[in-house]
Amino acid sequence: MIISYSAFAAFTLLLCNAAALPDSHAVHEKREATSERWIKRDRVNGLTTLPVRIGLAQSNLDRGYDYLLDVSHPDSPNYGKHxxxxxxxxxxxxSExxxxxxxxxxxxxxxxxxxISHTTNMGWLTFHATVQEMENLLHTEYYHHEDSETGQVIPACDLYHIPNHITEHVxxxxxxxxxxVRNHPQGGPPSPWKRGINDHHEPAKFQEFPHEKIHNNSDLATCDIAITxxxxxxxYDVPLPTTAVKGNTIGIFENGNFYAQEDLDLFFSNFTPYIKNGTHPILDSIDGGVAPVPVAQGGGESALDLELAYPLIHPQQVTLFQVDDINYSNGSLNASGIYNDWLDAIDGSYCTYSAFGETGNDPSVDPVYPDPLPGGWNHPLQCGVYKPTNVMSVSYxxxxxxxxxxxxxxxxxxFMKLGLQGHSIFFSSGDTGVAGRATDPAPNGCLGPNHTIFNSRYPxxxxxxxxxGATKVYPGHTVFEPESAANDLAGAPYKTAYSPGGGFSNIFPIPPWQETAVASYFKHHNPPYPYYSGNEPLGYGGGLYNRSGRGYPDVAANGDNIAVYSAGKAHLSGGTSASTPMFASIVNRINEERLLRGKSPVGFINPVLYAHPEVLxxxxxxxxxxxxxxxxxxxDGWDPLTGLGTPNFPKMLELFLRLP
Known part of the structure; x- marks a missing residue:
């Protein structure tokens, strides 16, 4: 339907009749839709005082790529100058x-x-004003909006205007x-967004395994049965570590899953006798995160992450970022976001940082603290209480x-800002191939009306x-032969099918350091699927993936048939939950050698690896x-399944030690 300009103007004036709209003003924000749970009530009294915050546009966000390349590309004279x-x-x-x-x-x-006050983080101008002042300032009208589920009432407008010459600054x-939406429930069961449904909290594969099947823990002949x-x-030709530079710990993120010391000790006793029983991570408890737990409650994700990291980095230490209190971790309280609390805790400025219309935590997505429920973190959100480690691994x-x-x-x-400061952050690519989890949003985990569009992962x-991504030593093969991408059918022998996530973003474009690799992939190995690109709508023209999007994964490592102990029993486990701490630990080892030589940590490694794929x-x-x-x-080369490939430790070490 086409609406005439005059009709639109009349509609605008109807919405914003607090003052005639000057030609010099334009709509800055407009709510496209309102959830049915919100009920629009009466106008807010004009004498009501509002605490007003104007988020100022951040400078140089569009130059993030360039800044990060300057300290991360191997050919840059500023490499390593974080x-x-x-x-x-x-x-x-x-800007001023x-x-x-x-x-x-x-x-x-x-x-x-x-x-008018200017906040210490420089991101806001704040003041108090009456509703009448704000309606005149923004050429809008404020109404009370009631949340029918919680009873919360807040003032809001449908749209507002600011001068054209101010738009770029606000x-x-x-x-x-x-x-x-505040997410503390008022009774009743948790919503479908409870954790454990949309977030990755357990390895893709988990099967109890008789430890006796591995007769010699140093025998490489059984690596096609269990990865020790x-x-x-x-x-990956990784020698046993011998050094520990003070402070060079690897950070492991956990949320809703908890380790048991008894599991670690069982693993050390059976697989790494050179690590003493009782060895445990440094706990950075974030907003009430608790660990360890009794062995019967030991979680498979935490066991996998820690039992893969320790053998590769010990005597270096592990820092455990255990995030969120028990009420959010077990889904009793609703929150689908799991990373902002961690980022707040390791960078206090992020708590109030404003960009893209988002500031601080979003109460419609993230946990809300204080949490007054029993066992909850009944304190303010933690901001800047811990230091980020040089390397951080996230399997969620x-x-x-x-x-x-x-x-x-x-x-x-x-994440860009952390990279500028010299931190390497690794994320798992997911365990459901080009799809999402089942029922996320469709039974096959795919997007679009016909459930055929590939479902990219966040973050x-x-x-x-x-x-x-993840690879596997297939039955009958050895560790001295090339690996293949992990791909297991349901019931063979695990309950669910598993293959590493990979594909192209629907939000972020191809970054500069990846352009050549992705172009080569499309030129020489063009996938046999229709695609859409750029700003075209999701699935435009029958496309299944966004050809202009950032491709992932970047690298891979083994992620199948991993020998672990969890809840007091031996298991075979797997998933990109395994490959991620494995690759991250190897990079932590490289940092160790650079630090011993008086050099900086490697920081964001993608530009180096894409420039030198021969080290993988x-x-x-x-x-x-x-x-x-x-x-x-x-x-051959990069692909959206195993990235550039798996680590070759001697080649990677030689390359990074050559760099400044």
């Missing part, structure tokens, strides 16, 4: 031009300069169009479509992360089926 947290904050703070322009607009509109205004620490060292992920685009962009910028698609073992066999297709195929 920034301090203060330098990062200053570089991305709003933005601050001055917005302040001048406010004062010329009747807001006295003495009423991110957003609050109170504005936002209708955030000896098998990993042989696969969900789907891009699950969270708002701007929420993901803001978080992705934080894996952020270009500032190193995403890890190219994987050329396998696929990651999903969405009624065979998915993508492992080929």
């Amino acid at each position: 920034w301090t947290a203060e330098e990062v904050a200053k570089k991305f703070a709003p 031009e933005s601050i001055g322009a917005v302040r001048d607009w406010l004062t010329s509109s009747g807001i006295d300069r003495k009423r 991110d957003f205004v609050t109170p504005g169009v936002g209708l955030n 620490p000896a098998c990993i060292r042989a696969l 992920s969900a789907q891009e479509y699950n969270h708002p685009v701007n929420y993901q962009k803001r978080m992705c910028n934080e 894996n698609s952020c270009p500032y992360l190193t995403v890890v 073992n190219d994987i050329k066999n396998g696929s990651n089926p999903g969405c009624n297709t065979n998915g993508f195929t492992a080929v």
Whole structure:
């Protein structure tokens, strides 16, 4: 339906009749839809006072790629010259031009300069104003909006206007169009967004395994049955570590899954007798995260992550980022976001950082603290209480479509800032091939009306992360032969099918360091599927994937038939949950050697690896089926299944030691 300009103008004036709309103003934000749970009530009294916050546009966000390349590309004269947290904050703070322009607009509109404060994080101008003042300032109307589920009532408008010359300087205004939902339930069962459904909390594969089947834990002849620490060292030519530079710990993220010390001790006794029983991670408890737990409650994810990291890095230490209290971890309280609390805790500025219309935690997605329920973290959200480690490994992920685009962009910028400061962050690529989890959103985990469109993962698609796929030593093969991409059918012998996630983002474009590799892949190994690209709608023209999107994974490592102890029993486990801490641990070892020579940590490693793929073992066999297709195929060079390949420790070490 086509609406005439005059009809649209009349509609606009009807919505915003607090003052005639000048030609110099334009709509800055407009709510496209309102959830049925919100009921629009009466107008807010004009004398009501509102706490107003104007989010100032951050500077230089569009140059993040360039800044990160400058300290991460092997040919850059500034390689390894990482920034301090203060330098990062200053570089991305709003410009003096933005601050001055917005302040001048406010004062010329009747807001006295003495009423306006500039927050210490430089991201906001704040003041108190009456509703009448705000309606005149923004040419809008404020109404009470009631949340029918919680009874919460907040003031909000349907849209608001600001001067054209101010648009580039303002991110957003609050109170504005936002209708955030507080997630503390008022009774009744948890919502479908409870954790454990949309987030990755257990390895893809988990089967009890009689330990007696492995007669010699150093015997490489049984690596096609169970991957032990000896098998990993042989696969990637990694010697036993001997040094421990103070402070060079590897960080392991856990949420909703908890380790048991008894499991670690069983693993050490049976597979790594050179590690003493009682060895345990440094606990950085975030917002009430608890660990360890009794052995009967020991979780498979935590066991897998820790039991893979220790054999590769000990006597280096592990820092455990155990995130969120028991009520959020077990799904009693609703929250689908699991990373912001961790990022808040390791970078206090992120708690109030504003970008893309998102500021701080989003109460419609993230946990809300204090949590007054029994066992809850009944304290404020923790901000900047821990230091990020040089290397961080995260074996959890969900789907891009699950969270708002701007929420993901803001978080992705934080990973860029951590990379600028010299931190390497590894994420698992997922375990359901080109699809999402079953029922996420369809029974086959795929998008579109016919459930055929490939389902990209979050936050894996952020270009500032190193995403890890998974490989396997197939039966009858040895660790001295090339691996293949992991791909197991349901019931063979595990309950669920498993193949490493891989594909292309629907949000983020191909980053500069990946352009050549992706172009070569499409030129020489073009997938046999229709695609869409750029700003075309999801599935445009029958396309199954976004050809212009950031491709993932970047690398791979073994992620199948991993020998672990969990809940007091021996198991075979697997998934990209295994490959991620494995690859991250190897990079932590490289950092150790660089630090011993007085060099910086490697930081964001993608530009180096894409420039020097010869330091990785190219994987050329396998696929990651999903969405009624065979998915993508492992080929010569980079592919959206195993990335550039698996680690070759001696070659990687030699390369990174050559760099400044």
